[in-house]
Amino acid sequence: MLFTILSFRFAPELMMIIPLYVIYQKLGLFDSYIGMIWVMQLVTIPMIVWITSRPRLQQGS
Numbered sequence: 001m002l003f004t005i006l007s008f009r010f011a012p013e014l015m016m017i018i019p020l021y022v023i024y025q026k027l028g029l030f031d032s033y034i035g036m037i038w039v040m041q042l043v044t045i046p047m048i049v050w051i052t053s054r055p056r057l058q059q060g061s
Contacts, residue, residue: 016042 020039021030029035 020042024030024035029038
């Protein structure tokens, strides 16, 4: 599941447009607010997961 989420970030955007368009047409989400929100989530969640899962550097005294 994590790889699927992160693959949206690593793959070129052009490669994701056609499958998302087909899925959105079948689900009736094309040209709707919910569809637009889901696209934004698919684009931003992988970056958020990647940033928050990195190990933190410990500060020395």
